[in-house]
Amino acid sequence: xxxxxxxxxxxxxxxxGKIPVEALRxxxxxxxxxxxxxILGPSGSGKSTMLNLVGALDKPTAGTLLIDGVxxxxxxxxxxxxxxxxxxxxxxxxxLIPRFTARDNVELSMSIAGVSxxxxxxxxxxxxxxVGLKDRMNHKPAELSGGQQQRVAIARALANNxxxxxxxxxxxxxxxxxxxxxxxxIKSLNEKGVTTIxxxxxxxxxxxxxxxxxxxxxxxxxDVVNGELT
Amino acid sequence: MRARDVFGYxxxxxxxxxxxxxxxxxxxxxGIAAIVALxxxxxxxxxxxxxxxxxxxxxxxxxxxxGGGAFGGGQDGGGFGGGAFGGxxxxxxxxxxxxxxxxxxxxxxxxxxAVIQRSGYINSTEHERVTTIVGVDxxxxxxxxxxxxxxxSGEIPDNPDNNTIIIGKRVNExxxxxxxxxxxxxxxxxxxxxxARPPQNESYTAHVATVLQEVGGxxxxxxxxxxxxxxxxxxxxxxxxxxxEIIIVKLANSDxxxxxxxxxxxxxxxxxxxxxISSTAVLNLLGxxxxxxxxxxxxxxxxxxxxxxxxxxxxxxxxxxxxxxxxGILKALGMKSRTVLAIxxxxxxxxxxxxxxxxxxxxxxxxxxxxxxxxxxxxxxxxGGGAGAGGGLLSITPVLTPLVFLGxxxxxxxxxxxxxxxxxxxxxKLKPVEALRxx
Numbered sequence: 001x002x003x004x005x006x007x008x009x010x011x012x013x014x015x016x017g018k019i020p021v022e023a024l025r026x027x028x029x030x031x032x033x034x035x036x037x038x039i040l041g042p043s044g045s046g047k048s049t050m051l052n053l054v055g056a057l058d059k060p061t062a063g064t065l066l067i068d069g070v071x072x073x074x075x076x077x078x079x080x081x082x083x084x085x086x087x088x089x090x091x092x093x094x095x096l097i098p099r100f101t102a103r104d105n106v107e108l109s110m111s112i113a114g115v116s117x118x119x120x121x122x123x124x125x126x127x128x129x130x131v132g133l134k135d136r137m138n139h140k141p142a143e144l145s146g147g148q149q150q151r152v153a154i155a156r157a158l159a160n161n162x163x164x165x166x167x168x169x170x171x172x173x174x175x176x177x178x179x180x181x182x183x184x185x186i187k188s189l190n191e192k193g194v195t196t197i198x199x200x201x202x203x204x205x206x207x208x209x210x211x212x213x214x215x216x217x218x219x220x221x222x223d224v225v226n227g228e229l230t
Numbered sequence: 231m232r233a234r235d236v237f238g239y240x241x242x243x244x245x246x247x248x249x250x251x252x253x254x255x256x257x258x259x260x261g262i263a264a265i266v267a268l269x270x271x272x273x274x275x276x277x278x279x280x281x282x283x284x285x286x287x288x289x290x291x292x293x294x295x296x297g298g299g300a301f302g303g304g305q306d307g308g309g310f311g312g313g314a315f316g317g318x319x320x321x322x323x324x325x326x327x328x329x330x331x332x333x334x335x336x337x338x339x340x341x342x343x344a345v346i347q348r349s350g351y352i353n354s355t356e357h358e359r360v361t362t363i364v365g366v367d368x369x370x371x372x373x374x375x376x377x378x379x380x381x382x383s384g385e386i387p388d389n390p391d392n393n394t395i396i397i398g399k400r401v402n403e404x405x406x407x408x409x410x411x412x413x414x415x416x417x418x419x420x421x422x423x424x425x426a427r428p429p430q431n432e433s434y435t436a437h438v439a440t441v442l443q444e445v446g447g448x449x450x451x452x453x454x455x456x457x458x459x460x461x462x463x464x465x466x467x468x469x470x471x472x473x474x475e476i477i478i479v480k481l482a483n484s485d486x487x488x489x490x491x492x493x494x495x496x497x498x499x500x501x502x503x504x505x506x507i508s509s510t511a512v513l514n515l516l517g518x519x520x521x522x523x524x525x526x527x528x529x530x531x532x533x534x535x536x537x538x539x540x541x542x543x544x545x546x547x548x549x550x551x552x553x554x555x556x557x558g559i560l561k562a563l564g565m566k567s568r569t570v571l572a573i574x575x576x577x578x579x580x581x582x583x584x585x586x587x588x589x590x591x592x593x594x595x596x597x598x599x600x601x602x603x604x605x606x607x608x609x610x611x612x613x614g615g616g617a618g619a620g621g622g623l624l625s626i627t628p629v630l631t632p633l634v635f636l637g638x639x640x641x642x643x644x645x646x647x648x649x650x651x652x653x654x655x656x657x658x659k660l661k662p663v664e665a666l667r668x669x
């Protein structure tokens with residue numbers, strides 16, 4: 001089976017005004033199906049850029065990036081949008097639509113993918129049950145705690161049966177107690193076979209992952225699988 | 231994304247900011263209401279006036295009057311007036327027996343009659359009334375204006391005695407309904423000959439043969455409620471003249487080609503000293519005058535809609551900036567640029583449709599209120615034809631043609647969409663990474 005994500009000599013250069021900034025300077029990474037990978041690194045290490053590229057939100061400057069076997073740099077805006085539907089994005093700040101209920105938020109990603117109303121209603125209810133929020137599904141984000149909001153976001157990310165979950169500091173904005181609950185859900189999802197890529201600067205959080213890569217200054221400096229250096 | 235879901239998303243975004251959306255819609259609504267109200271009133275007014283004119287007009291007639299220059303009946307509708315005002319008096323006089331010349335001009339001419347007209351008085355022992363005395367050949371006049379030169383009771387004599395008169399409905403009745411003159415009564419007809427030195431009053435005793443049915447419209451050559459009618463021979467003798475004011479020509483048919491050809495022949499025959507006006511030319515002219523008025527009014531109303539459009543654009547740009555992050559989320563979830571565009575345009579379509587529908591309803595209501603106020607006599611506009619006529623009420627029935635309805639609807643929605651294009655395009659072009667980073 002082809003890797004879920006494969007990066008070869010991946011480079012990304014931003015223009016900060018007139019000054020080019022090399023955010024990624026040749027990243028090589030392969031993520032296999034079923035993996036639970038944590039990308040660790042301080043701010044400025046290039047991990048957010050890596051996240052944007054792996055999430056198909058942006059295109060690389062050089063090198064190759066295959067997501068689900070598709071070469072990202074060859075895609076136009078429309079095809080990128082299509083590819084994003086195969087990525088389950090979970091953001092640090094939840095990024096739920098405030099005027100929608102929990103269920104409508106979960107339905108939204110399916111609605112974007114063109115799933116029928118009946119089908120998405122059922123799927124949304126099932127997913128909210130999975131994350132333990134079935135009884136809160138008619139509440140709006142403002143009526144939910146941070147942990148609950150993040151669980152809604154996870155349910156939304158899973159809605160289109162993505163190839164992998166892409167988490168950006170998933171517990172960065174919630175208290176430590178509920179952070180545990182959220183991480184437990186993520187772990188159990190991975191145990192059920194959901195490939196997971198998590199970007200964080202939190203060493204503790206990274207321990208939940210089977211594999212950890214350390215980024216620094218735009219390159220991967222360390223790659224640890226099940227506690228063993230590779 | 232399915233169309234229904236796109237629409238649902240647009241609607242949810244509008245619902246979130248009810249006041250803002252309401253005010254934006256109000257802008258469209260007012261513009262559309264103004265257009266619909268102005269157009270349906272103008273259309274109603276035009277219909278009223280045209281109808282009144284048509285009552286007094288026969289489309290297969292031409293009116294020949296002295297004073298050359300104008301050639302009536304052309305599609306340009308330029309037959310009104312012409313030389314009537316301008317130029318020095320050439321000394322040309324239109325004579326009663328010119329009808330014979332005209333009759334011989336074309337096989338399209340069925341007949342023609344001369345009309346002599348003077349202001350005067352009609353007196354009974356108890357009443358006196360100012361009127362217009364019209365001398366015509368009763369039989370021919372009846373033939374041309376078969377629907378309007380009709381007696382209320384009894385017959386209009388074909389070969390009247392010299393002292394026979396026929397009186398118009400309004401000459402006979404005051405506003406309160408008192409009958410002034412009755413059929414069979416003897417009355418005095420008076421006229422002041424101002425050209426005589428010194429001015430001289432002429433009078434004779436006439437016999438009222440019958441009263442005309444109410445004509446109701448303008449008198450343009452045709453019968454009028456405020457005139458009295460005497461035989462042409464009596465008129466020539468009484469007014470001591472062989473000249474006439476107009477000659478009415480009846481044509482075999484009323485198509486434009488015949489009207490043009492005959493009009494030209496008559497003008498040529500009198501070496502350009504006469505004007506020929508066709509009823510259709512008058513109606514055409516009226517139509518084009520109303521078109522200009524409509525265009526002018528709609529232009530003003532359209533400006534208000536333009537302002538509404540700018541309002542929509544403004545509000546959409548604000549909305550776009552506020553929702554930058556939301557757009558980023560949507561794109562991160564896999565929404566395509568064209569769907570983002572459709573959502574924003576969908577919002578403007580909803581605003582446009584609601585504004586247009588309510589605007590049309592409100593405009594129609596306004597038009598009816600205005601028409602009712604005018605019709606109730608709060609404002610009275612004199613519409614009586616002929617000389618010395620009394621005032622009548624202006625009754626307008628506002629008309630909302632399908633064209634105006636659809637046009638107003640399309641214009642309202644169109645303006646909304648056009649002004650939303652730029653903000654929607656900008657929203658669709660947002661880069662997901664940057665939009666997500668937006669605070």
